[in-house]
Amino acid sequence: MRVIAIANNKGGVGKTATTHALGVALASAGYHVLMVDLDPQGTLTTACGIRDAAGRSIATLLDDDGSNVPPLTRAMRPLARRLTLVPAERALSATETALAGRVLRERALKRILTPVSGYYHVCLLDCPPSCGLITINALTAAQAVLVPTQPQAADLAALKSFLATIDSVRANYNPRLELLGIVVTFYDDRLIHHRAIVAKMREDKLPLMETMIGRSIRVAEAVGAEQSIVDFVARNPQAQAYVRLAQEVARSMGGMSPGNRC
Numbered sequence: 001m002r003v004i005a006i007a008n009n010k011g012g013v014g015k016t017a018t019t020h021a022l023g024v025a026l027a028s029a030g031y032h033v034l035m036v037d038l039d040p041q042g043t044l045t046t047a048c049g050i051r052d053a054a055g056r057s058i059a060t061l062l063d064d065d066g067s068n069v070p071p072l073t074r075a076m077r078p079l080a081r082r083l084t085l086v087p088a089e090r091a092l093s094a095t096e097t098a099l100a101g102r103v104l105r106e107r108a109l110k111r112i113l114t115p116v117s118g119y120y121h122v123c124l125l126d127c128p129p130s131c132g133l134i135t136i137n138a139l140t141a142a143q144a145v146l147v148p149t150q151p152q153a154a155d156l157a158a159l160k161s162f163l164a165t166i167d168s169v170r171a172n173y174n175p176r177l178e179l180l181g182i183v184v185t186f187y188d189d190r191l192i193h194h195r196a197i198v199a200k201m202r203e204d205k206l207p208l209m210e211t212m213i214g215r216s217i218r219v220a221e222a223v224g225a226e227q228s229i230v231d232f233v234a235r236n237p238q239a240q241a242y243v244r245l246a247q248e249v250a251r252s253m254g255g256m257s258p259g260n261r262c
Helices: 015-028 043-047 058-063 092-099 105-116 133-141 153-172 192-203 217-224 237-251
Strands: 002-006 033-037 077-080 083-086 122-126 144-149 178-184
Touching: 002 015, 002 133, 015 033, 015 043, 015 083, 015 122, 015 144, 015 217, 015 237, 033 043, 043 217, 058 092, 058 105, 092 133, 105 133, 133 153, 144 153, 153 178, 153 192, 178 192, 178 237, 217 237
Parallel strands: 002 122, 002 144, 033 083, 033 122, 144 178
Antiparallel strands: 077 083
């Protein structure tokens, strides 16, 4: 199972929309996909139409500090063919605080995910907009991290700070963590400053994904309809962009083929 963290310490960059759209697109392409909502706000959970996560969420599992690994199946919610969600709830904020006093606290999530690694091709971790212990857990459990960012000066500064966090996790907890790439979101090529920021990122040799995601009110409408943009309006340019991004992600999975379980 390829575990990919969708992460950035800045909010409003499209992490949840990216996780949801990638999950739907990869499942549609034949991959068995597990999505895990790690944000206490539970935006991905709500976008997937789950409203009864209390007591059956990733927080429930991370709260269990017993000697046995708590079964992930206690919280799994099938959404569609080949697509499953582990939801979040607001109690996850308290869980993060509780983790701080635990031995091997950075590896709690990895411990929970390992038993299901043979059942899914890919696991997408929707991270909170912070560099707290939940995000550190995600980066420790992941083989790769995909970083969404807006093409704004403030976002570029935050991006460079987050890349330093990735380096720190790689040095201290997860030496095999790869930077899958940076995906530019809310991009509008009519705007000079958007083009300038992307040019600066390329000049700095940052690993940009080929696909950039534009701006569309349809993405917000999809969230309101409890669907991903890929399901909500498949012909929308941003839905098609996310399908292309999913193809890039699939190529990064090496010889892993869709259809059969891994």
